[in-house]
C-alpha cells in the first residue's frame with residue numbers, strides 16, 4: 001500500500017511481521033487467483049445484502065458495485081494482477097478495492113470471512129467448470145456414436161481375457177464406452193445438485209450477528225439454497241472430493257479407451273489407423289507412427305486418481321471447522337479440471353478421425369473358434385443338455401486344432417465323426433448353418449445384445465441422452 005508494506009487481512013493484533021518462511025508457505029495466490037471472477041461475483045451479492053441490511057447507503061453501494069465491476073475488468077485484461085505480497089485471492093482483491101475506493105472498500109469485509117468466501121468461490125468455480133467438462137464429454141460421446149453408426153454392421157472379435165470369445169458388432173463395442181461416459185455425465189449432474197448450496201453468510205464458522213440474507217445471496221449466485229449449518233458450510237469439502245472421484249472415474253474410462261486404441265493400432269491387431277494429426281513419430285526410427293494421444297489419455301488417469309487420494313488424505317481427521325489444511329483442496333481440484341479439459345478434446349479428435357479397418361475386423365471375427373458357443377447353443381435348442389453340448393464342442397475344437405482346421409472349414413461328415421450330436425438332423429439341417437459370423441450377430445437380438453438392429457436402437461437412445469446432456473451443460 002502507500003508505505004509499500006505487504007497488505008494483510010489480519011495485521012491488527014500482530015507486533016512483528018511474519019517470517020519469510022511462513023509467508024512462502026502460506027501464500028496461495030499463485031494458484032487461487034483463478035478464483036478471482038467467482039470471488040468478485042460473491043462480493044457483488046454480498047454488497048447488495050449489506051445495503052439491504054442498512055450497512056451501506058445507496059451511494060456507497062453504487063460506488064462499491066462500480067469499483068467491483070472495474071476491478072473485474074482490470075483482472076480480465078491483466079491490468080490488475082496479484083503480487084507476491086498478496087497472501088491469497090481475497091487479499092489481492094481487497095487491495096484492488098481499496099485502491100479504487102479508499103476506506104469505503106474496507107466495508108465489504110463485514111459479515112463475511114475468507115472461510116465462507118473460499119468455500120463459496122470453489123463451489124462456483126467447480127459448478128461452472130463441470131459444465132465445460134460435460135460439454136467435452138458430450139463431444140467424445142458424439143464422436144464414438146458416429147463411429148459406432150459407421151460400424152454397426154461390422155463384425156469384430158469380441159474378447160474376454162484379451163482372447164477371442166464371441167464375435168460382436170464393432171459398433172456395439174464402441175457404444176460400450178459411450179454408456180460409461182453417459183454415466184460419468186449423470187454422476188456430475190447428480191454432484192451438481194449437492195454442490196448447489198451456498199456457504200456465504202456462514203462467516204468464519206458461526207454465522208453473523210449482522211442482519212445478512214444468506215438466501216438472497218444464494219439465489220443471486222445461482223445456488224439452490226443457503227447452507228443450513230454454518231459450521232458444516234465452512235468445513236465441508238465433500239463437494240471437492242466427490243468431484244475428484246467423478247474426475248478420477250472419467251480418467252479410468254478414458255484410460256481404458258486409450259488402451260484399446262493402443263492395442264487396435266498395433267501391427268498385431270491392425271483394427272484401426274489413428275490419423276496423422278493425432279499421432280507422433282520417433283526421433284530415431286523413421287517408420288514409426290505412435291498413438292501418443294491414447295497413451296497420454298491412459299497416463300493422465302494416474303494424476304486424476306492421485307488428486308482424489310491427495311484430497312481425501314488432507315480431509316481425513318480434520319476437526320471442525322475451518323483449518324488451514326483446507327487450502328490444500330485447490331491444487332488437486334484445479335489440476336483435475338485442467339487435465340480433463342486438456343485430454344478430452346484430444347481423445348475426441350482421435351476417435352472421430354480414426355480409420356477402421358473393416359476388412360481386417362471382419363476377417364478376424366470368427367478366429368479363435370469364436371463361434372463355438374453358437375454351436376453349443378444350437379445343440380441346446382435340439383434338446384442336448386448344455387453340459388454335454390459344451391463337452392462335445394470342446395472336443396471338436398481340439399479335433400480342429402490337431403487337424404489344423406477352423407470350425408467353418410468342416411464338412412458334415414467330419415462333424416458327424418467327432419460326435420453324433422453334430423450330425424445333420426431329421427429335417428436335414430446342418431449344424432454348419434450357425435457357423436457364420438453374420439448369423440451369430442443377428443441371433444443376439446434380445447435387448448442389450450450385439451445384433452446390428454439392437455445396436456441401431458442403442459444409437460437412437462444414446463443420441464437422445466447425449467442431446468439432453470448437451471442442453472444441461474449449456475443451459476443450466
Ligand code: ARG
Nearest residue numbers: 028088114115118322326327
Ligand atoms: N487461502 C485460504 C484457503 O484457501 C483462504 C481461507 C483462509 N482462512 C483463514 N482463516 N486463514 O483456504
